[in-house]
Amino acid sequence: MTLIKKGAEANLFLKDFSEVLYPDEDERVLVKRRIAKDYRAGKLDKKLRDYRTSLESKILSDAKKAGVPTPTVYRIDRRNTQIVMEYIEGEAVKEFLESLDPESRKELCQTIGEQIARLHEYGIIHGDLTTSNMIRNGKGIIYFIDFGLGEYNPSVEAQGTDIHLLHRTLKSTHFSVAEESFGAVLKGYREILGENAKKVIRRVKEIERRGRYIGKEERSG
Structure with missing residues (x-):
């Protein structure tokens, strides 16, 4: 072993x-x-x-x-x-996301967004949505791994926090392609959830505003 x-x-x-x-x-x-x-x-x-x-x-x-x-x-x-x-043999999305051509990256991120939506539709929160916890196998299938922080929680707050974590990871780990990648994730998310995606995406923006506000308060203190 x-x-x-x-x-x-x-x-x-x-x-x-x-x-x-x-x-x-x-x-x-x-x-x-x-x-x-x-x-x-x-x-x-x-x-x-x-x-x-x-x-x-x-x-x-x-x-x-x-x-x-x-x-x-x-x-x-x-x-x-x-x-x-x-054991899923393959490569973590973290390792190749930035090396993809724009169209391939968009397609990949839309798939990721669709998969997140399916989890949320089932009431599942991953809890650690990072590009290290997504593996592409030899057939090009994206596997989600490591649900150690996962939970069952259908609330908009939990779903928004789940997606916010991915956005934060993209900005810190894949800065040069973060916004275009996240935009494609949200597009895939909408494709599955339709109108129900709007309230979650609004909550993501609210969570991000909260973070900026707290950051300013901490700096001014």
Whole structure:
């Protein structure tokens, strides 16, 4: 088992399929194991990790039902608070977004917007919409990964915050193409939700205004 990412909440391991599931399979799986927190009481910590593990597994499955490509969950190990899931081989959108030609980038971002809309239509909030958590596989399919901060919340505020986070990521990580990319995301979002998208997009703008106002207050203080 190979550690491929060490995070604040969970570690990711790459493992042979035969080690954890079927002995005659030669594919690899991803094992996401939640980390115990020493600052929390033992029973509470285990309860929280168990809850987040179960919730993330359900969200991954429901996102797929909503029409959004996500890793298939193979096993939930509640004793060790870990999920065994499909390993998506590909490249994070973060790595190639800026190198695309404008038309290809627009098409990609519209697809991302459509997928976000499908999540929201199903009542799912991703919670960490960054270009690092979107993977393009060899067939050109965009997978959404890492729903560790996800939740079920149909409120306009939660949906607006979800999209605002992506906009903020685009501006900080992909500054040169941020606005054109975000515009294409919103176009894709509208394509799926129609009139219902308007109130969410308005809320995104409100959230961004709040952020600017708070920033000014902090600077003046």
